[in-house]
Amino acid sequence: MSSETRVAEQTILDVRNLSVNFTRGGRQMKAVDDVSFSVAAGETLGLVGESGSGKTTIGRAILRLLPSANTTTQGEVRYKDIHLDALSSNRMRSMRDRLQMIFQDPLSSFNPRRNVEDIVAEGLVIQGKPAAERKQRVKSALADVGFDVELVSGRKPHQFSGGQCQRIAIARSLAVEPELIVCDEPVASLDVSVQAQVINLLQDIRETRNLALIFISHDLAVVKNVSDRVAVLYMGRIVEIGTGPQIYGRPAHPYTRTLLEAVPVVDASRKIQPDGSRTVMPSRNRPQGGCAFRSRCPRSTAVCESTVPELAEAPGGQLVACHHPHSEPAPGLAA
Structure with missing residues (x-):
């Protein structure tokens, strides 16, 4: 059964139009902007992106772990037939046995x-x-x-x-x-050899218990090894989502390719060379129209300035939010 068919038939988590705003010093910042995705039983969905892209906020919003003060959440989060966003605090507390989270720094969550x-x-x-x-x-x-x-x-x-x-x-x-675990950068602070042990452990447990995982990481190499599907986040929005072979073999969004430029490869001659003009992040405190990535994108045109791109099917079969998606393979990244 394909990943897409499994998601359609066995969806246990459905996130629709999730947005999260933080208010600091009287100013509002949109941390997550209209994000939608589903997770199937036994599936691992990777959430990747630079620091500040909204990955952890999405994970915490799903499980209702964001602070209520100065935080506004909109959208719908449904676990099976239960609307989590509509539950009282006490009812949500009773759901914790089905929905769990593993934090990046375990010691900070231990007494x-x-x-x-x-x-x-x-x-x-x-x-x-x-x-x-x-x-x-x-x-x-x-x-x-x-x-x-x-x-x-x-x-x-x-x-x-x-x-x-x-x-x-x-x-x-x-x-x-539980039936679903949100893993928030679970191996980021560990040595490489220990990372492999923890990743193998999570994969074994997922298979034996038929667990669904949301695996949050900024490391595309790690995500590639654990995920059935990958969602790429930029400035709080999903810009590309698809299977591992689609994202790593034929990345359609220029930002996905920018992330993949940073992935170490054994054969340096096959590595895509980074473009220094695409390293500056726009400010989250200055909302702009059009595509948020346009100031860093070598394919940007006038339509990118005026119109926000919506997710649509790319030549490789994944969904991409780009007016000018790539169609060619990315050499050296799919292996």
């Missing part, structure tokens, strides 16, 4: 005074699970991430390495048996 067993059991305590069931689920979750509960349960977070802490964070999410 340093609690031991590992208590940390992993936090969600189960909130659910009101009996002690015997909590103990069994904690043991199973820790085993899934490669820990022996008898050896680690009584230890504190500061006694573990960064990679081990991330595995504990994953175990905490797994203990409540």
